[in-house]
Amino acid sequence: MAKRTRTGDLSHLNVEALEEGISRRACHVKPPVPQPQPSLRGEWLNVLLLVTLYAMQGVPLGLTMGSMPFLLQAKASYTAIGIFSLASYPYSLKLLWSPIVDSIYSLAFGRRKSWVVPIQLASAALMLVSADWAESRLKEADIVSITVLFFVLVLLAATQDIAVDGWALTLLSRQNIGYASTCQTVGMNIGYFTSFTVFLALNDVDFCNTYLRSTPSEDGHLTLSTYLRVWGWVYAVVTLLVAAFKKEVNFTPAEELESFHLKLNGEDRGVGIMDSYKQLWGVVRLPAVRRLALVLLAFRLAVLPAEQAAPLKLLEKGVSKEALAGLVLIEFPCELVSAVVAGRWAASSSPFKPFLFGYQARVIMAGVVTTIVYYFPSGASSLSDHPRWFALLAVAGLVTSFTSTLMFTALGSFYTRISDPDMGGSYLTLLNTIANMGTTLPKLALFSLMDLLTTRKCVGADPTLEKHACPNTQIEGRGANPCTQAGGECAVARDGYYMLSYAMVTLGFLIFLWLRVLLPQLDAMPLERWRAKQRRH
Template sequence: MRSARTPKEPMAVTSSLNSIHISPRTPKTPRPNNMGDDEDDVELTLLNEDERVRSARNFLDDESSVSEAEHDMKPTISAKDRRGMVLLCVLYLLQGIPLGLALGSVPFLLKEHLSYSQLATFALSSYPYSLKLLWSPIVDSIFFKSFGRRKSWIVPMQIIVGSLMMYISFNVKRLMEDPAHNVIELTTVFTMLVTFSATQDIAVDGWALTLLSHDCLSYASTCQTIGLNTGFFASFTVFLAFNSEAFAAKWGVPHLTLAGYLRFWSIVCFVVTLWLIIFKKEDKEPANDADMSIKGVYRTIWTICQLRHVQLLVVVHLFAKVGFAANDAATGLKLVEKGFKREDLAIVVLIDFPFQIMGGWLAAKWSRGDRPLRPWIYAFWPRLVFALIAAFIVYFFPKPPIPMSFFVLLIIHTVLSSFASTVQFVGISAFHTRVSDPLIGGTYMTLLNTFTNMGGTWPKWFVLKGIDLFSVATCEVPQAAVHIKATECVSDHGKAACKDIGGKCVTHTDGYYTVTIICLAFGLIFLVAFIIPTARKLQRLPTSVWRVKMS
């Protein structure tokens, strides 16, 4: 294990525009600054009137031919870039498997046994994915040079993740039989799983900046979308469908247990890691005199955070997702609570999956122009509208069996809502890839992605807690005038007490709707007043102002 050497008196400073060379699309002849525009005037005065006109016409013809030639050139993807994209998709897939379990299927399995407050405790297991910036400098600075800067972390992290999934598979029955008494252990185990997956993500993000050519960097976010979404949905919807005994009996497919699913992906993780060790050689990065020690990278992070435009982007990220936080965190759980079957949910999302992939590809293309944040900004409006529609869907959800017309409405809503979400995810990821400095790629990408993830993570705990806080429910016992204090039938203790006396909890005020209104109101105001003008300002900045140099 090595750490890059530390030069004498290192200092991280913001680079000037002149310190980074950016090749223009159309070659232009430089001229000394002290001559100004007088040089052209002198040259033209040596020609007579006809010669000047002819010279100007020839110059315009040359410019036009160059422009037409550039227009006719179509970007091609090399075989090396295609192989790199496949590898990135696979690595992000392995990252999406544990995330789909921790953020998706396991909360659904626990919903029948835990209150929203207890689910909020389990939701803490997703926080490491949003806090990986804290240890990303270690990943960027310490590595085995002979083995590869990124492989030095990807390989051990995937081995640990595979081992943890194997461990959980052998203990899942004990943990899930009585989850109310094992919430802490479940949270701890899945927190570890997400932590090591997040560490793998730091290395993969950094590798993406050098694994793909400069012209294909915008497709790194597409690979992330395809890989993460495939892994997430495999662990969320596909698993929930095959884990349902009703679904297995209806379609004649084997019943899939959580233990069996974890063992399968544990083996896949080991196989891919073995292939990386034996067959994939990481290209050596060019030598440089930058301070890549742990201390130096942390200092660079501080320098980046001091940039005014980075601070504006951080504020945008931290509050951008509040508007649809209630929809993302609780709508699915509310639908299941209303009687929506897990196998029906799986069918809806399986139909939605191809549209997610298409949305990721289109967003990558839309983000390649001079306004890379445009698709990200536009997608805010449909996401807010769909969050409001989701609340109406929950409110008017019919008693099972669900009519086909309502089921079709759910499919259309899910497809359109997910499409908008994917466009936002890929759009902002493409922007991060575009402005990140490859020298500290893992750390720079992680810095920007951390605040994006944190913006979607931190509201979740407050949303789930707020649902219980604003809910009003009483315990009603048939043929008896017995009532328990309203809040007692919201907490886990109150529900258990009501069940012990043969009662039934009746909700009079559902806190889900109150939290949804609060989130939507804040999201709309913040979007119009801050996000839109700030994002338009940030995307007009040249790439060079986002770079730092370490000397």
Template sequence: MNVNGKSSPQAGNGRAHGHSSSVERLEPRSPHSRAEDEQYPVELHDDGVEMTLLGHGARRPEVLEEQEEKDKMSKPLSTKDKKAMVLLIILYLIQGVPLGLALGSVPFLLREHLTYKQLSWISLSSYPYSLKLLWSPIVDSMFDFRVGRRKSWIIPMQIIIGTMMFWISNNAAMVMENPDGHVLELTVTWTSLVFFAATQDIAVDGWALTLLSDDAKAYASTAQTVGLNCGYFASYTVFLAFNSESFAAKYGIPRLTLSAYLKFWCVVCYSVTVWLIFFKKEEPVSPDDPDMRLKSVYKSMWKLCKLEHFRRLFLVHLFAKITWQAHDSITSLKLVEKGLPKEDLAAAVLVDFPFQLIAGWLAGRWSRGNKPLRPWLYAYWARAGFVIVAMIIVATFPGAPLGWSWFIMFVSVLVLNGFAGTIQFVGVSAFHTRISDPTIGGTYMTMLNTASNLGGTWPGPFVFLLVDAFTDSKCRTSTGSVLTQVSECVSEVGKHQCKNLSGHCDIVRDGYYTVSCICLVLGVTVWLLFVRPTALKLQALPFSKWRINQPRDGLPS
């Protein structure tokens, strides 16, 4: 089960939780004529797409380009590229910290005090990361030439992020102790923090195009995967472990408070920013470049949206993650609600953390070649299966104290589900890397990543609302009569009211199972009828079809 909540970084979402944004600059391919396409037809098969090479022993240009790309990947990284990789990992790490807090730790900590309906408001904080294409052209085209195209945005964004963390650290205790009266304040605060992290992400994505050499651009997705996942896990799984009073007491260590954690990352943000200002120079760009003009970038975005296959890819991303939305958002909260000790959950996710780093590296290797979506397609069924497994685990939860056999089974499921999620995340990132048009740099990548991230975030608030709507819980006395004085028996507040009246909450129908089944059935249906067949066709398209100046576009028949 995916208790880390990423859709992709959870998570996913993403990415996710969480959230995929790897980049690779590919040289533009020349357009092919209709006669060439007819001479070299494309055949679709169940396990992927294979090219049929016809003619007088000649190889299709796209096949030769694929071989050139593989040769580049096999070359060792230069010292310059290694340093660039380290810098990219650190910058993506800073992004992952506020994402892990806003999308993971904060909802987890507030579950004891708020209903799922109230949590749905706080889950809106994930939206800026999914809508950043709206302001990505501004980040791409407006900057100070003296500072640098990307540093002009990265430096102020990190200063703001660090300052906000410092401000939250001084006000966290008061708000977290009484969140019921500060839902709007919490929503605005964490949404703003994610907004600035998303803006920094746009600039970092674009900088990766020039930081890494042509031979090393394929490793940009690895830097993004490692950095973002480390930041997300540190702020969600690792923080929750050391924030737990039981965990701290069990292992004899001081409890890590939210205030202290935020102040630590505030110092990190400021330190990295100072280093960027004084010690890291950015390659200059020509002020006469037409792609630097804001109007030109928006026109390029419009041309991109007019490509039929790009619109289909957007729809694929929009519906591909419906299957496990309830699982990612609710499962871990349900287990804690049923009695899973927080220290046991924290220990489980700490075990899961190194496995996800290994998964990211392996998935990067599996996603190379001309079928980067193959791991993404295969891992879908594993994630769909773990939705069923999660419901069974929640339904059969034995209660505390837990035996070692159940805990080992729980950790195994957690690791395997996270492994499948990471494979999907890296696979789709590799596909984005291959098809991106370098003529509009970060904007192209941002649009692709926005589509992917949005698919993992837009259902979230609705899932929280539906779980409360489908849950039927009554406050009953020991004799079985219903206490009408308690309006609801879903939130911790309602449960305490019921307990004060010498009653207990009796769940007649748990909305978690209903919503999980709805997501599973709807997601699998859409996957079989639309997502999978469309993804196979999109993967078969030559690179030239994804260029905004391509005169003819369409899907292979």
């Protein structure tokens, strides 16, 4: 008779012997031996796979958070761009379904491949099928359709990220596990940089005519439809190779013991999923976590208008995408160096000292960037047109990047200290999710406020006719309206961007005074204040 593994059959086993055998493999104590030094010899293919998977995640994120707002700026209002920001929400809310990804899979195919392969094939199919349609919707500035498409793409990327993060823990050997975060940083930056800076440059007509063509043309080298189609085929080929040739390591001994206990108690994976959600809800209800969540949701309000809308205002003033893309190319290597320096500083100090320093400097830079944008000369087609102003923008961008990295690393250090190890990575994912929501949730409201606070007046209309009102948004002001029909032009009388940005910077200094009191209190709390009671099997 063939062997069968069923819940009912476990009663015939020597339970103590099975537990002892598994525990010995998982927890056997050996005399201390020198720990092997990290060495990637023999693991370069695994490193390359991780970098590739993370780079593929960065592609839709670079389009959604980087390129698309630039492409929409000439066709849509700030309110419409704020609506498009909804497409990035899945990446900030992936905690909601991460327990499902961790708990449902096929061991025969692979715990992480069970999600990575179908998710990437779905992404490939969506890119290939929707490529031409997305291009037409972009030309028509169909915000709702474009938002839905990229929402689905980011949803797939966020789900893949959950699976790849878990796979990274077993894909590399124990002595090289520290390289997993490096693979993530390198891969995500490659994908984001390709979809933002490289795509924008190759999509821009002026850049292509100036640097890549001998004969000018009316189109860029790379359209959105072509870019989506190319990456659709890359997704498909890479995914099929992974499915066919990459074997996955499944349960560790500790996970095998946990799985055995679940079967012994007559519990299935559905109960495990519910336990995970109950644990997360218990953490959310902790007063300490709620106070920290308030900090994470509020502190970015001061800098969001300046950091998110400044490039769009420069485009509105006639600065070319070519010039802005070139500026990013110059800043990119400097940002990598500053990230290393900021990371070392944050790791060598108590978490909230560098955080407070970085926050104060970042708020100041938000005011500086807003002022630079206000006085920036109009119509800069290249970096050589106004080199001093572009140099000021570059310095402001580098300082902002440095302080942002400093704050991010400091928060990560604090997260690591307070997180409950019994919850694995779920606790860290929860805190990172709340922090991401501090960026994504206010965007729509802030961009809408820019339009509401902006007023335009009619200039040059026939004075013999009655007074003609102008709409607030730039796009409507350019189109058919009573002012333009009377031969006039809608000119900005009051720009809501500057009002809102300076108001948020002022609010930022008030938030700084609040953080200077609250953060030391959070830092001094004992660990038990950060831990929720958990169910033990």
